[in-house]
Amino acid sequence: MLDTPDKPRRPLILADVRTDSTFNDIPVIDLKGANSADPAVKRDIADQIRDASINVGFFYFKGHGIPESALSGALTAAKHFFALPEAIKMELDIHKSENFKGYTALLGENTNPENRGDLHEGFDLGWEEPNTGAVRSSEEDGSMAGENVWPDDGLLPGFRQAVLDYYHAAVRLGQYLFPLFALALDLPENFFADKTTKPAAIMRLLHYPPQTGIVDDRIIGIGAHTDADGDTQCFTILWQQDDIEALQVLNTAGKWVDAVPIPGSLVVNIGDQFARWTNDVFRSTVHRAINRSGVERYSIPLFFGTDYNVPLEALPSCVVTAGDYVKSRLEATYF
């Protein structure tokens, strides 16, 4: 359905737009056609994104356009990196970096404060120019500005290139998604354009050793969390390995729903910045990962935000008057 200027939608008040029932599946959205000259095709994809962002907070994207070679290159790079001796990885210890780049050891993080540590290792990087390796200034990247850290090229030839090839492909996808999110929020398609010229884009290579036998819920691959990182997360683009189930998403009934890998797809989830920006119309959903597969698992999340200096006022389509709010609550009560 296309919006016409003389027939605006009502503000996206939560009670109006959220479905009553919880979710048991994570929707699959095909991005093919998002470039279509036919606005109805684009609108249809934006409507699917809107529905999934409001009711689930997670979805799969098919037809995302990132070449298989970029994905397999990054996976191979991750496998080689994490197979290095611990002492060499610790030379890149994230604690040595002022802007949180580099290596995190097993149990080096605790995503859920109620837990005892995450059973994964990580390697974090941020923006650098594709060919020159130039990084952004502190005006552009705030306190996250600074160099990435890399293992010696002699040690892992091609690692940096392979990781950056995927990184830049995923950043391009992220930038491509913002107009669709804008349409999903009933905003002009270019609403985010001037807010995402130097988007925050932190990527992590993650390695989860298998956990067999009885799993202590307080030490799992990654503890229950929403994607927050200082509220700079609009959405996360997550590549997860085919055939290895680990990621789980908490539905509103309190049940963990498996985000089973779908070959050829990427998982996208809404982060805290989008939830906050939309007055909680978009849902930043709790998730966790436990690798019970018996084999090593690798995943690559890329956390996508706006430029660091964007003020987080509620988005125009999500601003409501007190009267609208009261009316929507009453409508929800007197169904």
Ligand SMILES: O=C(O)CCC(=O)C(=O)O
């Ligand atoms: O590895 C995964 O599947 C999930 C990772 C994740 O949720 C995160 O890094 O925030």
Ligand SMILES: [Fe+2]
């Ligand atoms: Fe996450």
